[in-house]
Amino acid sequence: MQRILNYINGQFTEPESRAYLDNYNPATGEVYSLIPDSDAADVALAVQAAKAAFPSWSSLSREERSQHMLNVAKRISERLDELAEAESTDNGKPLWLAKKVDIPRATDNFKFFATAILHDSSELHDTDGLYLNYTLRQPIGVAGCISPWNLPLYLFTWKIAPALASGNTVVAKPSEITPMSAYLLSQICDEVGFPKGVLNIVHGLGAKVGSAITEHPEVPIISFTGGTETGKTIARTAAPMFKKLSLELGGKNPNIIFDDCDMENALKTSLNSSFANQGQICLCGSRMYIQRGIYNEFKTRFVEEVKRMKVGNPQSPDVKLGAVVSKPHFEKILSYIELAKEEGGTVLCGGKPVEAGMNGWFIEPTVIEGLTETCRTNQEEIFGPVVTLQPFDTEEEVLAYANGTKYGLASTVWTNDLTKAHRIAAHLHTGIVWVNCWLVRDLRTPFGGVKNSGVGREGGWEALRFFTEPKNVCIPLS
16 A cells, blocks of 8 residues: 655655554545654654755745746646546545646646746835835745645645745645645655755644644744634644744635526536535635525526536546545534534435445535524535525625625625626625636735634735745935
8 A cells, every 4th residue: 555755855754653644535435545644753854954955945046946846837737647636536526627627726836936936026115315225025934834635736835836936945734634646746846856855745634743833933934724723723823933824714605696697607607616626615605695586596597407416436527526525524514414404494405425336425415595694504614515595685684694704715796787796895804706707716816814714815926925024124325
């Protein structure tokens, strides 16, 4: 059985404990590889390597750092099929989705930040002709990057790339549930001769490896994507140590559909925004609000289309939903469906496990109506193929519904009234608003949420600013 290894100081290493964890294929429910059960000792070695590599890496010209990163991007593209296969096996997502979206986006992340750093600039202020104040933006040191299991390589590179482009070295922890594509990335770094110690990848449990990265006194900057409760734990540790912190956390995103919308487009896109990646994307629209004038028609057509969605073998090109990521997550999602029934909800379709003939963790796409806005099903993040439907009458009413959770990551608005679109977007308490579209991502734009959905922003100049420290230099002119 294959054993994944840590990647520390340019070397593939076993964990110091020599202990390993089982890695499951969600579609079969079987262990197919082993991953290092690393701990603070492995993190200490990785930080030591990253710290030693920092002076040389941060001293390289931007063109040299860019070229190293472009070499990685090129090799990711060349190994696309292998990486997509690994991601589908590890995560349970459809293979076509990994090929079409996840792995190409990982390539784009490296390309974007490798080239963006070439065009980075800073500020100069002429103070009444008496002084010049200019800003230096300098790399900070060893960056700790901790990424989730839902979009493994996509989000892993989303953190690593801007950290490296800015001149930092990195100690990174991929999710222990989906480690394989990060392991293949370490192979790619080895293949292209990426400088030793600049990128270190340590596998293992969040409670061991993630905590050790967060607690390490020589890791001054932490970027984390994952659950809100874990984010709270990281903040409690990092804040007293005065670490720079970026937290991209949970979501309970509203999808608002007005009766003047383009119904065909809203239907088609809402199917995707509800159930893409088995609903395991922090940006999925899990609460659907439909204006009463079109509620019955939209509901009927939406449910009919959901019933047609094929669930099964992730390797099959006609499958829309693969397996959910793990048995505990499978059980969590099913428990929320039962909770919704207890809270008075009616399951319009789905709601049950799927026997896909593979012994894995498959769930039917599920649509529920009849719930109150304040019930747990509508307030808590389920992170699975489950959406709720609710009618509304007025803008004021739907804004109260949409903003009525502790989360504020993303939202979607469907209307052909441009003035209304701007008005609603301005009053939604979310970091992202999509109007008549969903999941359109320009890498130059800021990404992140408000309230319990996180702190800080990723993407574009926001990311490059996060991974640097500004220093003002004042020069007298006389």
